Amino acid sequence: MNARFLLAGLPLLWVTSAPSVGLAASFDCSKLLTSVESKICSNLDLSKLDDELAQAYSSAKVRSRAPAQLAQDQRRWLAKRDACEDFFCIWNAYRARIAQLRASLPDAGASTVRSDDYVLDPEPTEPSGNKGEMPFDPPDDSKVCPLYLENLRFFARHNTPMSCERPIATHMRSAMAEVEWENLDPLTHPELFRSIVALASYGQVKPQSPFDGWVQRLKKGEIVFRRAKLSLQGYVDHGKHEPKSVPEAFNIVQYGTDVTNTQNPDELSRCKPRRGGPPDSGQSLKFYLVSDDLKQLYGRLFNLNNGNSGHYFRLIRGRPYVEQVLSNGNSVLMQLETAFPVGLRSVCMYLFQPASE
16 A cells, blocks of 8 residues: 655554455555554454544644644654553543644534543442342452443544444453354244243233244344354253252343344334433343253342343353443443352442533
């Protein structure tokens, strides 16, 4: 690709078509690169920041009253960036420089788009029946809360609508991932489907007949009936309120109206992307505990303190978590507990801070 420069020795930071060796950035990714340049070429998020910086620098250069000083400052910033050793150092360097360049423009305060943010609640509590408000217990893995916060903040600061999906940033995928799902056929698992529909719609496990209408909704894509592709073992409550002597394999099945789908054929259920949380934080899309052979329904998967659940299931550092997103944008991360009885436990609370108008 043709190299472009801000001035002699200063590469223009812009994104072009991706070369064969990685993502494109402000320099030729097919040539010999420094460690930092390699990280930028191989990471989509850093390349996007590279593009933002190119735009900010171009605007500043056109409107600057001291172009020589601007170029000198840019060289100093490049030296600081090139001294970075990890992703977060590079990411922070870009964000700081972009903010600095935008602030230097005339009337920047009126034209700069403010960004959303998330903060970690240091003392989260939740209702717990007659016990009132109870504090969260910390997660078994102390790195989980700040790690997921970093993911939320990345998208919030780009003002990404997260009411429908909770994406995972490219640079975070070594530590977390969405759970993969296998769609289930209700005709192959009729008793399980009937039982879940009965529990979800009528509050009882005893199957109701007929269920053709629910099958048709599933075929249309209005609802989901799917199994998490995970190997899970734990002490499930079979209704006798006492655990078995050894852990057993079990499945987690998700069923309900797909309120996270922006293409849902049912217009009333179709998710409309917006910043923060969904307009309605109701729990029409739920998780269920099911036997390993997919023949027996044990019950819903929920927070053992208050019955809450969520829509989003992901793995963080190899462990399953469910995220509940509230209508105000706040988010609760719940850890899957496999001790008796299998359930969810709130471990992290993230407070949504919308951009000031």
